[in-house]
Amino acid sequence: MTILFPGSFDPVTLGHLDLIKRGAQLFDHIIVAVLHNPTKQPLFTVQERVKMLQIAVEGIPNVQIESYSGLLVEYAKKQGVSCVLRGVRSTADCAYEIPMAIANHQISTNANAISKNEAENVLTGYKLTGIETILLITSPAYAHISAGLVREVAAAGYGNAKSSNSINFAFDDKILDQWVLPTVKDMLRNKYL
Numbered sequence: 001m002t003i004l005f006p007g008s009f010d011p012v013t014l015g016h017l018d019l020i021k022r023g024a025q026l027f028d029h030i031i032v033a034v035l036h037n038p039t040k041q042p043l044f045t046v047q048e049r050v051k052m053l054q055i056a057v058e059g060i061p062n063v064q065i066e067s068y069s070g071l072l073v074e075y076a077k078k079q080g081v082s083c084v085l086r087g088v089r090s091t092a093d094c095a096y097e098i099p100m101a102i103a104n105h106q107i108s109t110n111a112n113a114i115s116k117n118e119a120e121n122v123l124t125g126y127k128l129t130g131i132e133t134i135l136l137i138t139s140p141a142y143a144h145i146s147a148g149l150v151r152e153v154a155a156a157g158y159g160n161a162k163s164s165n166s167i168n169f170a171f172d173d174k175i176l177d178q179w180v181l182p183t184v185k186d187m188l189r190n191k192y193l
């Protein structure tokens with residue numbers, strides 16, 4: 001089975017990579033899809049995020065990196081994929097993921113304009129009718145890491161270092177090694193210095 005792993009990946013963290021590696025063992029093929037959201041101002045462009053993911057998954061043969069815009073269910077349909085993978089670190093993540101999974105299922109089911117036969121299958125419960133979401137629990141070592149946290153610390157560490165030669169620079173830089181790959185750390189540094 002091919003599964004879609006969508007996200008902002010701004011930037012990709014070791015937590016994302018853990019999910020990708022574990023997903024690659026569970027599923028035949030993973031399409032990691034970077035959301036291009038024109039209404040948001042990301043730190044990294046889509047091209048940069050795709051690049052860092054490509055570097056991150058080098059050597060994992062069944063992982064493909066792509067980007068998308070618009071509705072996730074539309075993109076899944078375009079790719080011919082009916083299953084989405086998302087990671088959960090906490091109950092707070094569940095509170096975000098569960099409604100999204102239900103909405104994606106509902107949107108895709110309606111969008112598929114279920115035929116009478118398919119509608120009957122819904123009643124008997126033996127046929128998948130919409131996009132399904134599989135939630136994979138993040139490994140405990142990465143459960144506290146988020147892209148937002150990485151951006152915040154990088155901005156404080158590198159941003160301050162540039163403006164005031166902050167003495168926190170070395171400390172912040174070292175911290176990032178535990179959260180992101182060296183390539184991503186370099187890209188973060190280049191954004192600020």
Ligand code: PNS
Nearest residue numbers: 006007008009035070071072100103104
């Ligand atoms: O890494 P993120 O930001 O938590 O990922 C969220 C993402 C990109 C998976 C989600 O916001 C998404 O797919 N957005 C695309 C628009 C969409 O389909 N929205 C409806 C979801 S109910």
